[in-house]
Amino acid sequence: MNINVRSGNCDSADKVLQDFISNINYETAHHRIKTQDIKCGFGLQGVCCRLCANGPCRITPNSPKGVCGATPDQMVARNFIRSVAAGSASYIHVLENSLWALKSLGEKQLDIKGIQTLNNLASSLGIEENDTHKKAIILADFLLDDLYKPSFKKMEAINILGYTPRLNNWKALDIMPGGAKSEVFDALVKSSTNLNTDPTNMLLHSLSLGISTGFYGLTLTNLINDIIMGEPRLKISSVGMKTIDPDYINIMVTGHQHALHKGLEDIINSESVKTLSDQLNVKGIRIVGSTCVGQDMQLRAKDLDGVFSGQAGNNFTTEAILATGAIDLVVSEFNCTLPGIEPIAKDLNIKLIATDELAKKESADLLAVTPENAETVAKALVKEAITSYTLRRNKVKINIPENHGSDNALTGVSEGTLKEFLGGNYQPLINLIASGQIKGIVGIVGCSNLVSGGHDVFTVELAKKLIAKDILVLSAGCTSGGLSNVGLTSLEASQLAGPNLRKICEELNIPPVLNFGPCLAIGRLELVAVELAKALDVDLPQLPLIISAPQWLEEQAIADGMYALSLGLPLHVAKPLFITGGPAVTKLVTEDLLNITGGHLIMNEDVDTTVSTFDEIIMAKRYSLGI
Amino acid sequence: MTMKTEKNKETIKKIMVDESKCQGCYNCTFACIAVHENKGKNIYKVDTHNKNFNSRNVITINEDGRPTPMVCRHCDMPECVLTCISGAMTKDEETGIVKHNLKKCASCFMCVMSCPYGVLKPDNKTGKIIIKCDMCEGEDMPACVKSCPTGALYIKEVEKI
Numbered sequence: 185m186n187i188n189v190r191s192g193n194c195d196s197a198d199k200v201l202q203d204f205i206s207n208i209n210y211e212t213a214h215h216r217i218k219t220q221d222i223k224c225g226f227g228l229q230g231v232c233c234r235l236c237a238n239g240p241c242r243i244t245p246n247s248p249k250g251v252c253g254a255t256p257d258q259m260v261a262r263n264f265i266r267s268v269a270a271g272s273a274s275y276i277h278v279l280e281n282s283l284w285a286l287k288s289l290g291e292k293q294l295d296i297k298g299i300q301t302l303n304n305l306a307s308s309l310g311i312e313e314n315d316t317h318k319k320a321i322i323l324a325d326f327l328l329d330d331l332y333k334p335s336f337k338k339m340e341a342i343n344i345l346g347y348t349p350r351l352n353n354w355k356a357l358d359i360m361p362g363g364a365k366s367e368v369f370d371a372l373v374k375s376s377t378n379l380n381t382d383p384t385n386m387l388l389h390s391l392s393l394g395i396s397t398g399f400y401g402l403t404l405t406n407l408i409n410d411i412i413m414g415e416p417r418l419k420i421s422s423v424g425m426k427t428i429d430p431d432y433i434n435i436m437v438t439g440h441q442h443a444l445h446k447g448l449e450d451i452i453n454s455e456s457v458k459t460l461s462d463q464l465n466v467k468g469i470r471i472v473g474s475t476c477v478g479q480d481m482q483l484r485a486k487d488l489d490g491v492f493s494g495q496a497g498n499n500f501t502t503e504a505i506l507a508t509g510a511i512d513l514v515v516s517e518f519n520c521t522l523p524g525i526e527p528i529a530k531d532l533n534i535k536l537i538a539t540d541e542l543a544k545k546e547s548a549d550l551l552a553v554t555p556e557n558a559e560t561v562a563k564a565l566v567k568e569a570i571t572s573y574t575l576r577r578n579k580v581k582i583n584i585p586e587n588h589g590s591d592n593a594l595t596g597v598s599e600g601t602l603k604e605f606l607g608g609n610y611q612p613l614i615n616l617i618a619s620g621q622i623k624g625i626v627g628i629v630g631c632s633n634l635v636s637g638g639h640d641v642f643t644v645e646l647a648k649k650l651i652a653k654d655i656l657v658l659s660a661g662c663t664s665g666g667l668s669n670v671g672l673t674s675l676e677a678s679q680l681a682g683p684n685l686r687k688i689c690e691e692l693n694i695p696p697v698l699n700f701g702p703c704l705a706i707g708r709l710e711l712v713a714v715e716l717a718k719a720l721d722v723d724l725p726q727l728p729l730i731i732s733a734p735q736w737l738e739e740q741a742i743a744d745g746m747y748a749l750s751l752g753l754p755l756h757v758a759k760p761l762f763i764t765g766g767p768a769v770t771k772l773v774t775e776d777l778l779n780i781t782g783g784h785l786i787m788n789e790d791v792d793t794t795v796s797t798f799d800e801i802i803m804a805k806r807y808s809l810g811i
Numbered sequence: 812m813t814m815k816t817e818k819n820k821e822t823i824k825k826i827m828v829d830e831s832k833c834q835g836c837y838n839c840t841f842a843c844i845a846v847h848e849n850k851g852k853n854i855y856k857v858d859t860h861n862k863n864f865n866s867r868n869v870i871t872i873n874e875d876g877r878p879t880p881m882v883c884r885h886c887d888m889p890e891c892v893l894t895c896i897s898g899a900m901t902k903d904e905e906t907g908i909v910k911h912n913l914k915k916c917a918s919c920f921m922c923v924m925s926c927p928y929g930v931l932k933p934d935n936k937t938g939k940i941i942i943k944c945d946m947c948e949g950e951d952m953p954a955c956v957k958s959c960p961t962g963a964l965y966i967k968e969v970e971k972i
Contacts, residue, residue, distance in 0.1 A: 222838065222957075222958055222959065222960040223854075224836055224838055224841075224960075225837075225838060225841030225842070225845070225854050225857065225859075225958075226836075226837065226841070226859070228854060228855065229854075229855065229857070229859055231859050231860075242837060243859040243860045244837065244840065244859060244860070245844075245859075245860065245861055245862045245863070245864045245865070245866075245935060246862070248860035248862070249860075255860075256859060256860050760855050764855045764856075765859045765860075767858075787855075
């Protein structure tokens with residue numbers, strides 16, 4: 185009798201989703217996590233190396249070095265920088281595509297929606313040009329030129345736009361990034377077989393990658409997307425699978441590249457699509473949001489009325505969304521598109537189309553968007569959606585959990601809308617923090633995974649316990665999807681906040697968790713943090729602000745995390761990064777870094793002690809600020 | 812670890828090895844160290860390269876070149892018990908577990924020499940303490956079995972002799 189039996193689906197903080205998944209006839213990641221629950225200790229600790237044919241080498245008491253002589257710290261550092269480089273590469277790819285889309289917009293003299301952001305950004309960079317389209321082209325070229333610089337030439341935009349105290353810190357450490365793509369390239373070379381053996385050097389390079397990832401891949405991508413698609417606007421929305429209407433032809437989007445979907449939004453609103461919809465006796469075509477690209481659309485949902493149905497869920501909700509049967513086409517352009525959706529799509533005759541070759545799915549057709557063909561691809565996608573609808577809808581059963589999600593969720597929060605909401609500057613927020621009505625701020629950002637208690641379990645518990653202590657929570661990434669679906673970004677969630685925060689929420693009519701949207705919006709949180717620091721004339725590490733990526737999933741999250749550490753902020757993760765097998769590396773990021781950038785890494789899988797640690801850090805920072 | 816079967820016969824749990832399933836991942840070794848080195852039984856706390864850490868099981872390469880986990884079988888006729896001169900090694904008839912009493916041990920290594928599986932060994936630090944599987948006393952399942960991803964290690968309930 186073998187008693188190693190594992191079955192069923194894992195817990196989710198989202199109980200409606202958990203019940204739905206346990207009753208569908210499809211295997212999902214929520215099931216597979218149960219059959220993958222035994223983890224390799226060497227992998228978890230980062231001390232497995234397969235860089236050469238002598239490997240894989242594992243560190244054990246009887247084999248304390250790799251065949252090449254690599255120590256545990258060297259192995260850990262090499263593995264780590266490779267993850268950071270891959271994460272950085274992914275985000276830089278997103279910005280690169282956005283910049284080419286912007287350039288194309290300028291060249292084709294198409295509508296530019298975020299004129300204000302274009303003007304602000306261009307003037308900050310010293311770009312003088314009266315023609316809007318020419319200005320967009322010059323801006324795109326300026327930033328593309330930064331990305332394509334060699335590693336020995338420092339990028340320029342960061343030097344102009346970065347916060348001075350941080351720039352001084354980075355220059356002193358010599359970690360100002362050279363060309364973003366070259367930095368990734370160098371990290372791969374450095375960590376290849378028998379090259380760099382200096383863990384400190386690799387850690388500092390990782391911080392440099394963090395800066396290029398964060399400032400370019402996150403912050404600037406948001407701003408470029410704002411220029412292309414328009415700035416976010418506040419809106420009270422419904423979220424979750426309840427927003428999916430089967431009377432429409434539904435296109436689900438997955439990924440991170442809103443700029444690639446712009447054409448799609450325009451075509452859906454066209455008269456010809458309306459005529460076709462009438463002929464088919466459907467209400468029209470709508471985009472169902474999922475993962476970060478859905479969050480990005482949700483930010484701009486006020487300008488997408490009639491096109492965007494709502495954000496249905498985060499990365500580990502996508503399989504369930506397909507299982508409703510109400511999706512006719514999946515358009516994927518980047519990561520967080522789980523391989524697990526493919527068999528479900530096949531069974532339910534759902535058409536899959538990838539619009540970025542880098543994220544090609546095995547069973548998807550590839551219709552790669554380029555700056556030249558964006559409009560043609562958009563038309564083709566709409567055509568495919570209609571064809572798929574007509575081929576499949578009479579053959580599948582629709583099963584939408586209508587109570588999934590929540591109403592009255594505040595969406596469209598950004599550095600701009602928050603400032604506007606506060607009356608044009610951040611002083612009201614600073615006053616609330618100074619008076620102690622808001623004790624501090626925690627950004628709960630990044631992904632969702634299935635290992636820290638289950639799907640969104642740690643994230644939701646952490647958020648609930650923090651708001652109960654009058655700590656304002658800002659979310660960005662798949663955490664937003666999870667927190668929204670359980671109602672924490674809804675106005676009613678103020679009831680769960682501590683007395684002071686609750687009073688503020690009720691007076692201002694805001695929830696205690698402010699949803700900034702996609703993981704890209706971690707860059708927006710940085711902009712907010714810099715504004716607060718500027719107003720107080722302090723550096724970022726002095727703010728009562730903590731970043732937590734409790735349920736980090738992927739390499740991009742690790743690269744984001746390095747940005748937080750380079751900004752000098754405390755960064756928390758629940759599951760340790762794969763570094764604990766290297767004692768010197770672990771000490772460097774968890775302790776020594778405090779004296780280097782001012783930030784440090786906290787690895788804690790327990791919600792209660794994490795909250796206590798946050799509380800202590802916030803109180804200590806408040807004390808230092810004299811508030 | 813004694814339990815009754817439907818036929819009312821008493822059984823004991825034994826760790827069994829299906830060496831054809833072993834992939835040599837060392838998870839059993841890692842888990843064994845985590846459980847026994849008193850650092851909160853936390854896999855992240857295992858000092859992977861610390862020679863003072865000991866695993867009660869090992870993975871060897873068999874004559875066909877395949878990895879093979881070696882675990883204490885808690886033998887019915889345990890050579891280590893039969894050869895022990897100080898009475899430190901005993902067979903618990905109730906649970907079937909072969910126990911090692913450190914206080915009685917004279918570190919003569921007769922058990923090490925007599926173990927037909929070559930599992931018993933002195934500790935890395937002092938070279939005097941016998942490292943012996945205790946079936947993870949107090950745990951619901953031995954850590955090596957729990958952590959085996961392929962099922963090469965599994966628990967079988969066998970009738971008590």
